[in-house]
Amino acid sequence: MTIQTRVGRRNFLASSAVVAGGFSLGFSFPFQASAQSPVKELNAWVVIQPDDKVVIRVARSEMGQGTLTGLCQLVAEELECDWSKVTWEYPTPGENLKRNRVWKNFSTGGSRGIRESNQYVREGGAMAREMLLAAAAAEWKVPAGELKVDKGVITHSSGKKTTYGAVAAAAAQLEPPKEVKLKDPKDWKIAGKPLKRLDTVDKVTGKQLYGIDFTMPGMLVASVRACPVIGGKLKSFDAAKVEKMPGVKKVVAIDGNAVVVVADTYWNARTALAALPAEWDVGKLGEVQTETITAMLKEGLDANEAFVGNKVGDAKAAIDGAAKKVTATYSFPYQHHVTMEPMNATARVTADKCEVWCGTQNGEAALAAASEACGLPVAQCEVYKMLLGGGFGRRGRADYVRQAVLVAKEMPGTPVKLIWSREEDMTHCQYHPTTMCKLTGGLDAQGNLVGLQMRISGQSILASLLPQNLVNGMDPATFQGVMAQGPEATYGYNVPNLLIDHAMRNPHITAGFWRGVNVNQNAVYMECFMDELAQAAGQDPLAFRLKLLKPKWAAVLQAAADKAGYGKPLPAGHFHGIAQVMGYGSYVAGVAEVSVSDDGALKIHKITAATNPGHVVNPAQIERQVSGSFVYGLSAMLYGEITVKDGAVEQTNFDSYNVMRMDEMPKVETVLVPTHDFWGGVGEPTIAVAAPAVLNGIAKATGKRVRDLPLMHADLKKAS
Amino acid sequence: MAVINVNGKALNHNADPRTPLLWVLREQLGLTGTKYGCGIAQCGACTVMIDGVATRSCQVPVNSVGAKKVTTIEGLAANGTLNKIQAAWVAADVPQCGYCQSGMVMAATALLAAKPNPTDADIDAAMTNICRCGTYVQVREAIHAASKA
Numbered sequence: 001m002t003i004q005t006r007v008g009r010r011n012f013l014a015s016s017a018v019v020a021g022g023f024s025l026g027f028s029f030p031f032q033a034s035a036q037s038p039v040k041e042l043n044a045w046v047v048i049q050p051d052d053k054v055v056i057r058v059a060r061s062e063m064g065q066g067t068l069t070g071l072c073q074l075v076a077e078e079l080e081c082d083w084s085k086v087t088w089e090y091p092t093p094g095e096n097l098k099r100n101r102v103w104k105n106f107s108t109g110g111s112r113g114i115r116e117s118n119q120y121v122r123e124g125g126a127m128a129r130e131m132l133l134a135a136a137a138a139e140w141k142v143p144a145g146e147l148k149v150d151k152g153v154i155t156h157s158s159g160k161k162t163t164y165g166a167v168a169a170a171a172a173q174l175e176p177p178k179e180v181k182l183k184d185p186k187d188w189k190i191a192g193k194p195l196k197r198l199d200t201v202d203k204v205t206g207k208q209l210y211g212i213d214f215t216m217p218g219m220l221v222a223s224v225r226a227c228p229v230i231g232g233k234l235k236s237f238d239a240a241k242v243e244k245m246p247g248v249k250k251v252v253a254i255d256g257n258a259v260v261v262v263a264d265t266y267w268n269a270r271t272a273l274a275a276l277p278a279e280w281d282v283g284k285l286g287e288v289q290t291e292t293i294t295a296m297l298k299e300g301l302d303a304n305e306a307f308v309g310n311k312v313g314d315a316k317a318a319i320d321g322a323a324k325k326v327t328a329t330y331s332f333p334y335q336h337h338v339t340m341e342p343m344n345a346t347a348r349v350t351a352d353k354c355e356v357w358c359g360t361q362n363g364e365a366a367l368a369a370a371s372e373a374c375g376l377p378v379a380q381c382e383v384y385k386m387l388l389g390g391g392f393g394r395r396g397r398a399d400y401v402r403q404a405v406l407v408a409k410e411m412p413g414t415p416v417k418l419i420w421s422r423e424e425d426m427t428h429c430q431y432h433p434t435t436m437c438k439l440t441g442g443l444d445a446q447g448n449l450v451g452l453q454m455r456i457s458g459q460s461i462l463a464s465l466l467p468q469n470l471v472n473g474m475d476p477a478t479f480q481g482v483m484a485q486g487p488e489a490t491y492g493y494n495v496p497n498l499l500i501d502h503a504m505r506n507p508h509i510t511a512g513f514w515r516g517v518n519v520n521q522n523a524v525y526m527e528c529f530m531d532e533l534a535q536a537a538g539q540d541p542l543a544f545r546l547k548l549l550k551p552k553w554a555a556v557l558q559a560a561a562d563k564a565g566y567g568k569p570l571p572a573g574h575f576h577g578i579a580q581v582m583g584y585g586s587y588v589a590g591v592a593e594v595s596v597s598d599d600g601a602l603k604i605h606k607i608t609a610a611t612n613p614g615h616v617v618n619p620a621q622i623e624r625q626v627s628g629s630f631v632y633g634l635s636a637m638l639y640g641e642i643t644v645k646d647g648a649v650e651q652t653n654f655d656s657y658n659v660m661r662m663d664e665m666p667k668v669e670t671v672l673v674p675t676h677d678f679w680g681g682v683g684e685p686t687i688a689v690a691a692p693a694v695l696n697g698i699a700k701a702t703g704k705r706v707r708d709l710p711l712m713h714a715d716l717k718k719a720s
Numbered sequence: 721m722a723v724i725n726v727n728g729k730a731l732n733h734n735a736d737p738r739t740p741l742l743w744v745l746r747e748q749l750g751l752t753g754t755k756y757g758c759g760i761a762q763c764g765a766c767t768v769m770i771d772g773v774a775t776r777s778c779q780v781p782v783n784s785v786g787a788k789k790v791t792t793i794e795g796l797a798a799n800g801t802l803n804k805i806q807a808a809w810v811a812a813d814v815p816q817c818g819y820c821q822s823g824m825v826m827a828a829t830a831l832l833a834a835k836p837n838p839t840d841a842d843i844d845a846a847m848t849n850i851c852r853c854g855t856y857v858q859v860r861e862a863i864h865a866a867s868k869a
């Protein structure tokens with residue numbers, strides 16, 4: 001299968017890099033692999049070529065999470081094709097609009113790729129299968145019901161035999177069936193299995209092209225520097241100082257807030273940009289410091305007004321009347337996604353056309369951004385998606401696409417690739433929002449939780465990026481993981497008196513979606529505090545939780561605890577910390593085994609993670625998402641912190657924004673406990689249990705409760 | 721015009737002599753398998769081998785390479801056959817987004833050349849490349865598998 005994929009991509013390469021004149025023609029086809037096919041598609045999702053090669057179209061973006069393999073498995077399952085003959089391609093956003101959004105949503109975030117589209121992509125596969133069988137039946141003049149198909153080979157009881165490739169052309173002429181019956185997941189043969197990814201070989205040979213690798217004849221390369229203070233403006237710049245430098249073709253300002261050097265190579269563009277004098281107008285924003293933001297959030301912790309996200313009974317009265325009261329305040333700083341591939345996009349703009357080549361989590365949003373930036377109607381724009389060198393929510397926003405198009409517009413007809421330096425990338429993100437949280441719990445004389453208040457104070461993502469989606473001013477997503485109801489991120493504890501509310505405080509730093517989003521910090525707050533309550537009640541944290549948790553939440557926590565041997569003896573100095581949450585439609589729990597040396601060095605030995613994602617499409621890929629999630633969540637817990645000085649982000653690269661590496665990686669054990677009654681996401685939920693499980697383990701090991709992240713600021717040394 | 725030896729071939733380029741090897745490989749020689757991740761020797765995405773030593777090419781001015789032999793990710797598979805590290809990577813289905821993986825494979829190739837049977841501690845010490853997708857568990861597994869291949 002990998003070879004098929006390579007062939008597809010090699011054709012794409014051949015048409016892009018070598019054939020200069022024919023190049024743009026090649027690209028006016030929306031498709032890479034099936035463009036060479038003389039055969040019509042069976043439907044939007046499936047093309048079968050005469051040599052039996054199966055091309056499956058994937059609308060969602062592949063950024064490492066394995067969605068393309070999972071979606072192909074679902075289509076192939078219903079199609080009953082030979083998996084070793086499967087290859088894939090992206091439809092373009094422009095083609096989607098032209099065809100009445102036949103591929104529906106392109107947006108790839110919120111762990112929605114598979115759970116949101118499984119129904120219609122499976123139907124696409126099933127319909128194609130029915131058409132192929134009908135075509136063979138017509139040719140043989142037998143009822144379709146007498147045919148059997150296995151791995152793309154159709155047989156009839158009379159001994160007749162043919163293949164999908166042989167009947168695909170005839171099948172494509174047939175009316176699609178009105179309705180199809182999907183298989184019971186119990187009968188799956190391709191889906192549900194730990195198959196290898198379809199996109200691996202090119203990633204170990206250097207052949208895989210990402211947006212940053214894209215090239216085409218006549219292309220120039222641009223380097224950009226936006227105002228270091230987000231929201232500030234460009235006052236002046238002195239192009240003459242760098243115009244004569246090697247390779248420089250043009251120096252331009254865009255959007256009134258950024259300077260750009262366009263040159264023959266990135267290195268020349270970047271070198272000239274570094275020498276380009278520019279002055280900025282940052283106004284009052286230049287006075288904002290991290291301390292200013294912290295003070296703003298602190299004030300919100302006790303403010304009278306707040307949006308109520310989850311309320312049961314009367315929490316205040318219950319806590320006031322409780323035998324014992326516990327209070328704690330936590331904080332979670334801004335985080336950066338740091339995709340390994342910095343932001344970039346290539347654009348070519350002419351009088352009547354705008355084309356963009358880029359990695360994006362939302363091709364249609366990129367298309368809209370291109371159209372807005374160049375001023376041409378969407379129908380005259382097109383976006384060609386490349387694989388992403390990481391997304392994590394960062395590439396759901398199309399700011400870098402807008403910039404590339406604005407620059408290309410200044411040089412009509414010339415393709416321009418705009419690359420952000422790591423420093424530009426680090427300082428111009430939409431950051432994981434910062435919040436603080438005050439929790440107060442009341443316990444009765446028997447140690448039962450009678451009332452709980454959770455006040456979140458801090459930034460709203462919707463207010464920053466999508467203010468039109470606020471609900472009467474409230475950002476419902478702030479409550480992810482502690483929501484009152486819904487299939488998405490519901491609170492799992494039965495607390496008789498509960499109040500969870502949000503005092504929205506929005507600093508000028510742009511906030512955005514960051515893998516796991518608000519489940520991350522809400523899980524830290526709630527799950528660490530649950531341990532604090534259990535301790536105050538003199539109870540074991542697992543037993544304390546299990547008394548309160550609803551069945552699905554409890555089951556997954558119990559599964560993780562069982563697998564980890566929770567409660568059984570551990571090596572001397574090792575401790576277990578636990579956490580659970582529901583997010584992105586899935587139920588997850590983690591048990592971290594940690595130790596802390598006398599001089600305060602933390603070692604995370606192992607994390608055992610249990611996941612109930614409802615249906616399992618590829619267990620091997622889920623395992624990888626789980627262990628990868630821990631790297632993401634633990635990096636944030638250990639090191640992740642964006643700070644602000646004079647209005648600007650202080651961190652500029654990996655030397656000031658550290659992330660976890662191999663030597664800190666714990667062993668990971670994954671337990672899947674699917675209940676087969678819903679479709680949950682897997683790319684994000686597990687991130688959220690990593691930090692609280694480890695923090696709860698640290699508290700047991702040291703007696704110290706760390707409530708402010710990142711952990712690198714905490715002193716874990718044994719008190720002497 | 722200057723010449724450097726990459727993957728067994730003498731290749732011409734006309735970059736400024738102080739240009740980092742990374743950008744000469746990517747922009748002058750079309751070898752885009754070597755990636756830019758940080759430009760300050762922190763992430764390892766740009767790792768190549770220079771005379772067999774794993775080196776972060778973003779910090780190597782091209783004029784310092786001289787006649788030394790540069791090997792990039794594109795130079796590992798001989799006649800289309802993956803080397804044993806690449807093969808182990810495929811068998812363990814290591815890459816997620818894949819962007820860091822060229823550097824990972826190069827660092828692992830250098831490690832196994834120096835230490836055919838690395839311990840976990842050897843792997844920790846040699847593999848300081850950053851992977852944001854979090855493939856560390858699979859990278860370790862693939863290195864151990866390759867050492868036994």
Ligand code: FES
Nearest residue numbers: 757758759764778
């Ligand atoms: S790009 Fe060279 S180490 Fe990161």
Ligand code: FES
Nearest residue numbers: 817818851852853
């Ligand atoms: S596989 Fe994506 S950064 Fe390593």
